[in-house]
Amino acid sequence: MNDRELSCSAGGQFMDRGRMNQNGVVQPLLTDLYQITMAYAYWKSDKTDDTAVFDLFFRNNPFHGEFTIFAGLEECLKFLDSFHYSQSDIEYLKQTLPEGIENEFFEYLGNLTARDVTLFAIDEGTVAFPRVPIIKIEGPLIIVQLLETTLLTLVNYASLMATNAARYRMVAGKHVKLLEFGLRRAQGPDGGLSASKYSYTGGFDGTSNVLAGKLFNIPVKGTHAHAYITSFSSIGELKTRLIKHKQTGIMEDLLEHAVRHRQMLSHVLDVSTEESSEGELAAMVSYAIAFPDGFMALVDTYDVKRSGLLNFSAVALALNDLGYHALGIRIDSGDLAYLSCLARETFEKVAERFKVPWFNKLTIVASNDINEDTILSLNEQGHKIDCFGIGTHLVTCQRQPALGCVYKLVEINGQPRIKLSQDVEKVTMPGNKNAYRLYSADGHALIDLLQKVSEPPPAVGQKVLCRHPFQESKRAYVIPSHVESLYKVYWKAGKICQQLPTLEQVREKVQISLKTLRNDHKRTLNPTPYKVAVSDNLYNFIHDLWLQNAPIGELS
Ligand SMILES: Nc1ncnc2c1ncn2[C@@H]1O[C@H](COP(=O)(O)OP(=O)(O)OP(=O)(O)O)[C@@H](O)[C@H]1O
Ligand SMILES: O=P(O)(O)OC[C@H]1O[C@H](OP(=O)(O)OP(=O)(O)O)[C@H](O)[C@@H]1O
Ligand SMILES: O=C(O)c1cccnc1
Ligand SMILES: [Mg+2]
Numbered sequence: 001m002n003d004r005e006l007s008c009s010a011g012g013q014f015m016d017r018g019r020m021n022q023n024g025v026v027q028p029l030l031t032d033l034y035q036i037t038m039a040y041a042y043w044k045s046d047k048t049d050d051t052a053v054f055d056l057f058f059r060n061n062p063f064h065g066e067f068t069i070f071a072g073l074e075e076c077l078k079f080l081d082s083f084h085y086s087q088s089d090i091e092y093l094k095q096t097l098p099e100g101i102e103n104e105f106f107e108y109l110g111n112l113t114a115r116d117v118t119l120f121a122i123d124e125g126t127v128a129f130p131r132v133p134i135i136k137i138e139g140p141l142i143i144v145q146l147l148e149t150t151l152l153t154l155v156n157y158a159s160l161m162a163t164n165a166a167r168y169r170m171v172a173g174k175h176v177k178l179l180e181f182g183l184r185r186a187q188g189p190d191g192g193l194s195a196s197k198y199s200y201t202g203g204f205d206g207t208s209n210v211l212a213g214k215l216f217n218i219p220v221k222g223t224h225a226h227a228y229i230t231s232f233s234s235i236g237e238l239k240t241r242l243i244k245h246k247q248t249g250i251m252e253d254l255l256e257h258a259v260r261h262r263q264m265l266s267h268v269l270d271v272s273t274e275e276s277s278e279g280e281l282a283a284m285v286s287y288a289i290a291f292p293d294g295f296m297a298l299v300d301t302y303d304v305k306r307s308g309l310l311n312f313s314a315v316a317l318a319l320n321d322l323g324y325h326a327l328g329i330r331i332d333s334g335d336l337a338y339l340s341c342l343a344r345e346t347f348e349k350v351a352e353r354f355k356v357p358w359f360n361k362l363t364i365v366a367s368n369d370i371n372e373d374t375i376l377s378l379n380e381q382g383h384k385i386d387c388f389g390i391g392t393h394l395v396t397c398q399r400q401p402a403l404g405c406v407y408k409l410v411e412i413n414g415q416p417r418i419k420l421s422q423d424v425e426k427v428t429m430p431g432n433k434n435a436y437r438l439y440s441a442d443g444h445a446l447i448d449l450l451q452k453v454s455e456p457p458p459a460v461g462q463k464v465l466c467r468h469p470f471q472e473s474k475r476a477y478v479i480p481s482h483v484e485s486l487y488k489v490y491w492k493a494g495k496i497c498q499q500l501p502t503l504e505q506v507r508e509k510v511q512i513s514l515k516t517l518r519n520d521h522k523r524t525l526n527p528t529p530y531k532v533a534v535s536d537n538l539y540n541f542i543h544d545l546w547l548q549n550a551p552i553g554e555l556s
Helices: 001-009 032-044 071-081 088-098 103-110 139-145 149-171 188-204 209-218 226-230 253-269 278-290 304-321 335-353 357-361 372-381 504-517 536-549
Strands: 015-016 021-023 050-057 118-121 135-138 178-179 242-244 252-253 296-298 328-331 361-365 387-388 408-410 433-441 445-452 464-467 475-478 482-485 488-492 531-535
Touching: 021 071, 032 103, 050 149, 071 118, 071 149, 071 278, 071 475, 071 488, 088 103, 103 387, 118 209, 118 433, 135 139, 135 149, 139 149, 139 178, 149 178, 149 188, 149 372, 149 387, 149 408, 149 504, 149 531, 178 188, 178 304, 188 209, 188 504, 209 242, 226 296, 226 536, 242 278, 252 253, 253 278, 253 304, 278 304, 296 408, 304 328, 304 335, 304 408, 335 361, 445 536, 464 536, 531 536
Parallel strands: 178 387, 296 328, 328 361, 361 387, 445 531
Antiparallel strands: 015 021, 050 135, 050 408, 118 135, 118 488, 242 252, 433 445, 433 482, 464 475, 464 531
16 A cells, blocks of 8 residues: 555545645546546657646636635645555556556556646735636646646635635624634535635634644634533533632532522513523533633523523623633524624623623624625624624535636647637637736735736836737736736745745735735625736737637638
8 A cells, every 4th residue: 555545544534644744535536537538648649748838727706706815725736746646546547448558658657746847826825816827837748737637626616715715704804703614514524624724714713623623723613502502401400510619619509600690680681580491591501510711602592582691691690700701602593683782782781780891792603604795784784793603605605616717728849829719708828928916006906917928027117018818909008016926936846846834824815915905806796807917919929829720711
C-alpha cells in the first residue's frame, strides 16, 4: 500500500501524509474518465512534448452578485504536490480503459508528476471577476489536461462557499456573530467539511462541525437541541441538583434557587408558572449543572414568552446566586425579530429588577432556515439578535448551488487557441495573458485588465486604454494610481513557491480585498458590474483570431 491508500484505509480522509495534510479523496483518479482517455489519445498521437496553457475562470458571479471570492488554492497546490498514480490506480485503469491500450502508456502514467507544471494564481481570499483567470497553468499538455476536473472541483465549491459566507457577513454587519450549523444538511461529509472551512474563510466566526474544528483549527461552537429539553418532563426526574458555589466551593441546590427565582420572575414578567413547562425547567437546571460557566439554553421548545424566557431567567439567576454568569439563549422558531426584541426586553427588566446588569448583555442566538434575505428583512424590522446560526441555506448555497468555473486551453506550443461560440459570453480569451487590477486614488479597484504576456505592465499615472473584450464601442482611458499585478507563481519545478497563508490570514484577506470594492459593486440589489477589460493589443489579437477561425457561411 502506498501513503495515500494507507491514509484512506486508516478511516480518516485527512491524514498526515508526510509533507502536507490533504483530504485523501483528492487524488489523480478523482477526475472524469475523459481526461484519461484524452491523455491516451494525446500520447498515441505523439503529443507528449507539447506544452499548453490553460485558464481557469468563471463567466458569471454567483448569487446575482458582482464579485466572487477565490478560494481553494492551497488544496490545488497540495494536489499538484502529491500528483502521482499509485500501482493500484494503474491496475484499475488497466482493467477499466478500453482494451488495446498499450502498456507503455501505463508506464508513462506511472511516472507522471506535476514537476514540469507552472501554476500562476491570484491570492486565495481575493475578490475575483468573470473572465479574469484565477489560475493559469502551463506545462506538458497531457498533464495539464489531466488536472482539469480535480482543480475545478477544488476551486468551484470552495469559492462559491467563501462568497456565500462573505455575503452573509456583509448583510449581518461586522458586530453580529455568524456560526455555521450546516453539517447535517450538507452535500455529504466532504461537502460538510468544505462548507465549514470555507464559510470560516468567508467571514463566519465558527462552526458546530467538530471535525472541521480539529482539522482546520476553526473555533467550534454550539448550544443544544430541542431533544435535550424534551428529554425531561418534570423536576422529579432530576437526579442531581447540586452544584459547587464558584467562590466558596460549597455544594448548593441549584433547583431550589431556580424555583424561588421563577416564582418572583412570574410577577415581574407577568407569566404564570402554571403555564410554563416544568420539564423545560428541569432540563435547563440539569444543563446548567453540566455547564455552569457556559449556560446557553434553547427557549422555543414550548413557548418563548410563556415558558422559555421565564425558565431561562430563573436558572440564570440561580447560577448568579452561585457565582456564575449564564451566556444566553437560542431561538429556533417563530418571528425572530419579535422574539429577539421580547427576549432583550425581558433581560433588561430582569437586569434592573434583580440588580444584575450583565443580564443586559446576554447573547441572543437565532437560527431556523436563515438566509441572506431573512437577515436583510430582520435588519429592516429591527431585532436584537447577536448571533445567527446558519445551516441549510449557507452550506447548500441554495440560492445558487454551483459556481461555473471552467478550464480552457488558450495556447499550445506558443500558438494561441480560441473556442468560438454563438454565445459571445462563451468565446474564450486566447493566448497567454497577464492580469492587472488598476486602482483609483481613493484606493478603490477600478477595473481588471488582461494583456498579452508580451506587453509591458500598465504604469502608475499613465493613461491606459481599457477595452470591453467583445463590444467595440465600449472603452475607456484609465490613469491608475496603483497597479496590482494579479498573478504570482505558486507552483514551479515541483515546488510551492510562495509562503502559503494560514486559514486565518486568508480570512483576513477576504475582508481586506472586499474593502477595495466600491459599495455599489457589493450591494445586494442590482449591484453595479465591476469592469473587466482587455488591452487594445489583446483586443485586436482576439478579434483577428476570431475572424481567422470563424468559418464564412454561404448563402444560396
Ligand atoms: N421576523 C422575520 N422576518 C422574516 N423572516 C423571518 C422572521 N422570523 C423568522 N423568519 C423566517 O421565517 C421562516 C419561518 O419558518 P417556519 O414557518 O418553518 O418556522 P416556524 O414555524 O417558526 O418554526 P418551526 O416550524 O421550526 O416550529 C424561517 O425561514 C425564518 O428564518
Ligand atoms: O435551519 P438551518 O439554517 O438549517 O440551521 C440548522 C438547524 O438545525 C437544527 O435543527 P433541525 O433543523 O435539525 O431541526 P428543526 O427543523 O426541528 O429545527 C437547528 O435547530 C437549526 O434549525
Ligand atoms: O449548536 C447548535 O445550536 C446547533 C448545531 C447544529 C445545528 N443546529 C444547531
Ligand atoms: Mg430547522
